[in-house]
Amino acid sequence: MAATTTTVYAPPSAERDVDYSTASLLGLVFAGLILIGFIFMPWHGIAIVDNAAKLLADFLSGVAGSTVTPVMVLAPLAAVIGIGLALWGVLKPESGRLVSLLTMALGLAIIAACLLRLAEAASTEDAPAPGLGFWTILAGGLGMALQAMIAVPRVNAGLQVTQTRLSRHMPAIPRKWIPYLFLLPPLILYLIWIIGPTFVTFYLSLTNWDGITNPSYVGLANFQRLFTQDRNFSESLINNARWLVVFITVPTSLGLGLALIFNTEMRGGRFYKVSFYSPLVLSFAVIALVWTWLYNPRLGLINSFLVGIGVSSPPGWLGDRELAIWCVIAAAVWRQVGYVMVLYLAGLKNIDPTLVDAALVDGADRWNLFRRVVLPLLAPVTTIVIVISIIDSLRAFDLVAIMTRGGQSTQVLANVMYIEAFNNYRMGYAGAIAVVLFAISMVFIGFYLSRVVKDELEY
Numbered sequence: 001m002a003a004t005t006t007t008v009y010a011p012p013s014a015e016r017d018v019d020y021s022t023a024s025l026l027g028l029v030f031a032g033l034i035l036i037g038f039i040f041m042p043w044h045g046i047a048i049v050d051n052a053a054k055l056l057a058d059f060l061s062g063v064a065g066s067t068v069t070p071v072m073v074l075a076p077l078a079a080v081i082g083i084g085l086a087l088w089g090v091l092k093p094e095s096g097r098l099v100s101l102l103t104m105a106l107g108l109a110i111i112a113a114c115l116l117r118l119a120e121a122a123s124t125e126d127a128p129a130p131g132l133g134f135w136t137i138l139a140g141g142l143g144m145a146l147q148a149m150i151a152v153p154r155v156n157a158g159l160q161v162t163q164t165r166l167s168r169h170m171p172a173i174p175r176k177w178i179p180y181l182f183l184l185p186p187l188i189l190y191l192i193w194i195i196g197p198t199f200v201t202f203y204l205s206l207t208n209w210d211g212i213t214n215p216s217y218v219g220l221a222n223f224q225r226l227f228t229q230d231r232n233f234s235e236s237l238i239n240n241a242r243w244l245v246v247f248i249t250v251p252t253s254l255g256l257g258l259a260l261i262f263n264t265e266m267r268g269g270r271f272y273k274v275s276f277y278s279p280l281v282l283s284f285a286v287i288a289l290v291w292t293w294l295y296n297p298r299l300g301l302i303n304s305f306l307v308g309i310g311v312s313s314p315p316g317w318l319g320d321r322e323l324a325i326w327c328v329i330a331a332a333v334w335r336q337v338g339y340v341m342v343l344y345l346a347g348l349k350n351i352d353p354t355l356v357d358a359a360l361v362d363g364a365d366r367w368n369l370f371r372r373v374v375l376p377l378l379a380p381v382t383t384i385v386i387v388i389s390i391i392d393s394l395r396a397f398d399l400v401a402i403m404t405r406g407g408q409s410t411q412v413l414a415n416v417m418y419i420e421a422f423n424n425y426r427m428g429y430a431g432a433i434a435v436v437l438f439a440i441s442m443v444f445i446g447f448y449l450s451r452v453v454k455d456e457l458e459y
Contacts, residue, residue, distance in 0.1 A: 020096025023150040024089030027103040030143030031082030034110065037136030038075045044128035052133055069120070071113035075137050078106045082144055104148035110141025198438070205431035211421075215428065222432035233433065236411040239325055243396055243412065246329050247336065247389040254333075255340025255385070256378075260370070262341070263348045273345075277338040284335075284398030291331035292318065292403050324408035328399050336392065340385050347381035348374070387448040394441050413437045 043052040052075060058066040082103055089099035114137065121127040173181070205222055207215035226233050258276060262269050279287065294301050295317035306314040318324050351374065359373045397414035404410040406419065413433060421430035 020089055020093065020100055020150070023100045023103070023147045024086045024096065026147040026150070027082055027089070027099070027144055028086035030107070030140045030147065031079045031086060031103075033143065034075055034082070034137050034140035035079035037133045037140060038072075038079065041133030041136050042131035043072070043133045044131045046131065050131070052137075069113070069117050071110065071117050071134075071137065074109060074113050078110050078141070078144075082106050100148050100150070104145050107141045107144030107146070110137065111145060114138040114141060201431045201434050201438075203431075204428050205435045207428040207431075208426075209428040209431075210425045211427045212425075218428070222429050223436075225429070226432055226436065232411060232416050233413075235409060236413050236416045239410065239412050240394060240396070242325060243329055243332070243393040244390055246333065247393040248386055250333050251336040251340045251389060252382070252385055254337045256344050258337070258341040259344035259348055260374075263345060273341075276341055279335045280338045282335070285402055287331055287335055288399045288402035291327075291334075291399075295327055295403075318404055318408065321409045324404055325410045328403050328410055331399055331403070332392075332396065336389065340389070343381055343385055344378065347378045351377050383448065383451055387444055390444045391441060394437060 037052075039051060039053045040048065042048055042050045043055055044050060052072045055066060056068055056072050056076075059068045085099045085103050085106075089096050092099075114134065117130070117134065121130065204215060206217060206219060208218045208221075209215035262273050266272075282290075293299075297303055297314070297316050297319060300317075302317070303314040315323055317327050355373055355377070356369065359369050364372070395414060396412050397418065400406060400410050400412055400415050401418070406415045411419075414437065417430045417433040417437070420426045420433065
C-alpha cells in the first residue's frame with residue numbers, strides 16, 4: 001500500500017519568508033506625505049503661507065510671537081528618517097523587518113505628538129483649529145505605523161495572494177511602453193518645476209509686476225530699458241564675459257596639465273588628486289568666506305605675506321574697483337580646476353594605450369605625442385569642459401553675493417536679477433534679465449547638443 005502525503009499550507013512565519021518590499025514602499029509614501037504636509041499645507045486655517053515649515057523657520061529666526069509645538073519639530077525629522085529607512089529597506093531586503101519596526105516607531109511618535117497638539121488645542125479657548133497640514137501629517141504618521149501590519153505572516157501571505165490575483169486580471173502592458181512609464185513621473189516633475197516656471201518667466205518679462213499686484217503688460221519695454229538705459233546691466237554683462245573668458249582658459253589649461261601629471265605613476269599621486277579635488281566638495285558660501293578672509297587687507301594671509309616680504313602698501317583686493325572682480329573670479333577658478341582635472345583624468349583613462357605606444361614606436365616626442373595623439377582624442381572631453389565652464393560662468397552668483405554683495409563693480413547678471421526682483425520688487429524687469437541670461441546659455445547648450453548629435457551619428 002503506497003504511502004500518501006498531505007500538504008498543509010502554512011503561512012510564512014520565518015523572517016526570511018516575509019516580503020517587506022511593500023512595507024518599505026508604504027513607508028516611503030507616507031514619509032513623503034508628512035514632508036508635503038509640513039512644507040506645502042497650512043498648519044492652521046487655510047492660508048498656505050501659514051505652513052509648519054514657515055512657522056518653524058520664524059521661531060528659529062527669533063520672530064516675535066512665533067511658537068512651535070513638538071510635532072512641528074518631529075515631522076521633518078521623521079519624514080527624512082522615514083525616507084532613509086525606506087531606501088535602506090529597498091537596498092537591503094534582509095533588513096526589512098528592522099526597517100519596518102523602526103518606521104512604525106516613527107509613526108507612533110508622530111501620532112503621539114499630534115494627539116498632544118490636539119489636547120493643547122482643546123484646553124485653550126482661543127487656539128486656532130488645526131489645518132490641512134496638521135491632518136496630513138497625522139495621516140502620514142498613521143500610515144507609517146500601520147505599514148508594520150504587513151510584517152504579520154498571515155497578512156503578508158494574504159497580500160501576496162491578492163497581488164498575484166490582481167496581476168492576473170490586470171491588462172498586460174506592452175513592453176515598449178514600460179520605459180515611458182518609468183520616465184513619466186520625473187518628466188511630470190520637470191514640467192512642473194522647470195518648464196512651467198520658465199514660460200511664466202517669459203510672460204513676466206513682458207509685464208510690469210511688483211510681486212504683489214496684478215501684472216500689467218508692457219511689451220518689450222523691459223528689454224528696451226535693459227539695453228539702452230541700465231548701466232548695471234551692461235557692467236554685469238561685461239563681468240560675465242570676463243568670467244567666461246577666464247573660465248574657458250585658466251581652469252581648462254590647469255586642469256588638463258594636472259591630469260597629465262597625475263595620470264602617471266607618481267609617488268603620492270592619490271593624495272595630490274584628492275587635494276586638488278577637495279575644493280569642489282565645499283559649498284560656495286564656505287569658499288567665499290575663506291577667500292574673503294584671505295583677501296582681508298589688514299589680517300588676511302595674502303597681505304600678511306606681502307608685508308612680511310617688504311611690501312609697504314599691499315592692495316585692498318576686494319575694496320579695489322579694478323581688482324575686486326578678478327579676486328572673485330580667482331576664488332571660482334580655485335574651485336573649478338579640480339573638477340576639470342577629474343574630467344580630463346577620466347578622458348585619459350579611456351584613451352587606447354596601443355595608440356600611444358604606436359606613436360612612441362614611430363619616434364614621436366612628448367610634445368608631438370600630446371599635440372597629435374592625446375589632445376585630439378580628448379576633444380569630446382574638451383567640449384564638455386568648455387560648455388560646463390561657460391554655463392558655470394553665466395550662472396555665477398554665490399561668490400559675488402557673499403564676498404562683495406555686488407559692490408566694487410563686481411555685479412554679474414544673476415546678482416542684478418536677484419537685486420531687481422527681491423530688493424527693488426521689479427519682478428518683470430528681473431524676468432527680462434533672466435530671459436537674456438537664458439538666451440545666452442541656450443546658444444552654448446545648443447552648440448554642445450549639436451556636437452553630441454553629430455558625434456553620435458558619425459559613430
